[in-house]
Every structure is written in structure tokens, then in C-alpha cells.
Amino acid sequence: MKKRLRQLFAPILKPLEAGEIGSHYKPSHRTILNVVGLLFLILASVSVIALFYTGELGALIPVFVFLGIGGLSLLVGMLGSDVAVSKMWGNR
Secondary structure (H helix, E strand, O other): OHHHHHHHOHHHHHHHHOOOOOOOOOOHHHHHHHHHHHHHHHHHHHHHHHHHHHOOHHHHHHHHHHHHHHHHHHHHHHHOOHHHHHHHHOOO
């Protein structure tokens, strides 16, 4: 299953997986990336609720932003290699 999902999301994962693992990479970074992704998805859900409550189309902007950041974070955290996680954290 993971192999098929990696093939499906290869256009997103390939650029992040090119290069080397940063010198300060720790396995806990993957866990933190997953937690942050989940928090952003919760923020997207709250934004959807606010969208329905207010009826303002301007509330779509935070929905898309939080959904994109949360989805990418979870995608890299669950399916990405150590190099991709290191790049999400920054190689500093």
C-alpha cells in the first residue's frame, strides 16, 4: 500500500527526496512533522466550520492554506524518505 501511495505522490515527493540528509536530522523530526500536519488539518476543519457559519467566501483562503500545509506535512511525514523530512525541517 505504501509503495502505491509513493508512486501516486511521486511528483510531490521526488523534488524533496533529491539530495542528502541534513546533518541535524533526528527520527523525532518525522513525528513532529506528522503532529504539525495534523494540527494544520484541524485548523482547516475549524476554518471550514467558520466558512459555513459566516457564509463569507474569504474564509476559503485559510481553508486552502491550512489544508495544503497540513496535507503536505502529513504526506512527507508518512510517505517521505529521511531526506524529504530533513528538507521540510531545513538543512541548517
